[in-house]
Amino acid sequence: MKENIRVRFAPSPTGGLHLGGVRTALYNYLFAKQHGGSFVLRIEDTDQGRFVAGAEQYIADTLSWCGIEPDESPWKPGEFGPYRQSERKSMYADYAKKLVDEGYAYYAFDTPEELDNQRKTQPNFQYNQAHRNGLYNSLAMSGDEVKILLEKNTPFVIRIKMPEDENISFTDMIRGEVHFNSSQSDDKVLLKADGMPTYHLAVVVDDYLMKISHAFRGEEWLPSAPVHILLWKYLFGLENMPQWAHLPLILKPEGNGKLSKRAAEKLGFPIFSMNWTDPRSNEFTEGFRERGFLPEAFINMLAMLGWNDGTEQEIFSLPKLVEKFSIDRVHKAGAKFDFEKAKWFNHEWIKKTNIEILLPAIENIFQQKNIPIPHNEKSREIFELVKDRCTLLTDFIEQSIFFFEKPGNAGLESIRPKWNDQKNNFFTEIIRSYTLLPYWENEALENTFKEIAAANSIKPGELMLPFRVMLVGGKSGPGIFQIAEILGREETLERIQTSLKSLQ
């Protein structure tokens, strides 16, 4: 075990941050913090052509929303910068050349078109030991030929020369021993024609230069691990290689396969942490945050997708996760994402979070919808009353809107069929009694209501629903006398009166 724990998260900004990416970041962070180490954020923006403007900021914002603060990042450089791969460009070519000089890699002059042709004519074509001698590279030609081509500035890539039939194995922190045969992998491109490294070269060089001790990434990287292992062996020595952990994938809920934006869209749930507009297509995607998720619930839900602490506990705060997390309890198998369960986590967090803390987010939601609400004790009281019925932050609107806006007349239609003079008289009398009520308070309201009902020989049950519809406009919600109490005498009486008129 290395002395200094340094865990890196190296997202590509080409597609923004999906659920899987945030979970990788989270696990990286948990592991680093738990061991008193550093969480290093490095941006893999090697592929300039597909670089998405604004993605970097988006990644920063996401992590910040989740409460995950990197110890080192492009915006908070440590001593191992720069932290943006595009700014590290000059560091890679020398290592690639060194590999060529030592016989571990070679120049390849084949154009992409030529290779495309090979793949068309040979279904399972691979640039590997079986084919490389018949291709246009420095292994298949004389040293003089190579020199001439290089002097003429012929475009080239540098490829790793995969050894023949060599056993490559390493210990994955989640999967244990994993074995590969070197003949299975093709000769991956290390340095592209534009001088930029591919991911394969870049991770290894960057992880070495940044003294990374632990590298966690998605399971999709497992098949290319042997290339990375070899590179470590050739360049820096296996003893300096970070410990690997390949995290299981997050799968889509229906059918099988990796969770994708398409799948999420089809089933109507977010896949991005926050709203995201793709600058290339202008396509807008709603995020978990705007959908009404609490960051605490978001990371809690993510953490539990592939890990648990072995007890029955499911609700964990970030500090608790740091305390309890253990990489060897992470699952090997992928987990299907379940939006219902995600909502359950949010519901639990809303219920346990103090209204004072929730208030800014709630007010924000109302503001987004252009519904003005007063910032006062009464609002707090209202939200406290409806809190337990809200699964998403956005539910606060639906659950409490009638406190802030008068309900329309539409709801009255549902009670009109059973409406009669007897009920009309009852409510007329209610208005009179409520006007005279010394204390406008829940229990007094209920008692009076029942007394008058009894005096008129009507079952209270037949009157409660009409009363509710008059005040709220719908058939559900908190206790109706509690609602009336908060609404206040004036507003309550006015709503009854308006309804009575409408029902004539």
Next chain:
RNA sequence: GGAGCGUUGGUCAAGGGGUUAAGACACCUCCCUUUCACGGAGGAAUCACGGGUUCGAUUCCCGUACGCUCUACCA
């Protein structure tokens, strides 16, 4: 096609040679509430298949099936 990885209810999962195979989400029933939620009680539902090893496999081993990932000058 090849390689790697995986497989406990519909979903997330605990367990890991002998268990009535936890718990959560979702679903159903009942209670609470003169509403709807919340809450409470209960219910239905699972070890992919076939061989070993063993007194005994869901658990260990080997196959098979199925699924996923990768197989780009993308990450």
